[in-house]
Amino acid sequence: MFGVVSAGLMATYYYIENKKEKSKPQYVGTPDLGGPFTLVDHFGRPKTDLDFKGKYMFIYFGFTFCPDICPTELRKMALVMEDLRKLGYDKEVQPLFISVDPWRDTVEQIRGYITEFHPAFLGLTGTPEQVMKAAKAYRVYSSRPPNQVPTEEESDDYLVDHTIFMYLVGPDGKFLDYYGQQKTADEITQSLAKHIRTNKARY
Ligand code: NI
Numbered sequence: 255m256f257g258v259v260s261a262g263l264m265a266t267y268y269y270i271e272n273k274k275e276k277s278k279p280q281y282v283g284t285p286d287l288g289g290p291f292t293l294v295d296h297f298g299r300p301k302t303d304l305d306f307k308g309k310y311m312f313i314y315f316g317f318t319f320c321p322d323i324c325p326t327e328l329r330k331m332a333l334v335m336e337d338l339r340k341l342g343y344d345k346e347v348q349p350l351f352i353s354v355d356p357w358r359d360t361v362e363q364i365r366g367y368i369t370e371f372h373p374a375f376l377g378l379t380g381t382p383e384q385v386m387k388a389a390k391a392y393r394v395y396s397s398r399p400p401n402q403v404p405t406e407e408e409s410d411d412y413l414v415d416h417t418i419f420m421y422l423v424g425p426d427g428k429f430l431d432y433y434g435q436q437k438t439a440d441e442i443t444q445s446l447a448k449h450i451r452t453n454k455a456r457y
Pocket of ligand 1 (some may be wrong): 316317320321323324327
């Protein structure tokens with residue numbers, strides 16, 4: 255929740271930003287992010303990355319007990335989904351919330367939480383190992399690795415420090431883009447729409 259960013263990803267990010275300023279290239283390399291995951295959705299159905307092929311995955315990692323940053327980012331994603339609807343692109347995009355707190359984020363907990371933001375959202379959770387494997391694929395830092403089971407003393411009163419980025423994966427399963435906290439809903443919508451249009455023009 256405090257906005258910790260993995261050093262590797264941040265380095266890539268600055269690299270891209272600097273390049274953009276200097277020469278305004280079309281596109282400067284895409285970080286090698288993403289990969290297979292096996293999780294369970296907020297209806298209790300098993301889901302893998304392959305279930306979303308043919309759609310854009312619009313992904314955010316967080317936890318339902320996050321006091322402020324996650325709700326802010328999820329509201330932003332909901333706004334993006336509404337703006338995409340106006341452009342006629344919403345059906346092509348699947349917004350996903352992947353928990354980094356599998357101990358408290360049960361299927362029921364996520365169902366009650368994520369549907370408040372936008373009906374299109376699917377919340378995903380799993381075993382600590384499944385969740386961390388997904389997070390690792392996107393280089394998402396989480397302060398609570400799978401072996402760090404919450405103690406009885408902590409009870410429900412702990413925070414999970416985690417990376418704050420939204421990720422866009424194409425219908426072919428290839429990673430396309432990511433958006434940091436500083437991006438506005440409008441900027442993200444424009445970027446998603448651009449990716450979708452570019453992809454359409456290709457076929
Ligand atoms: Ni958070």
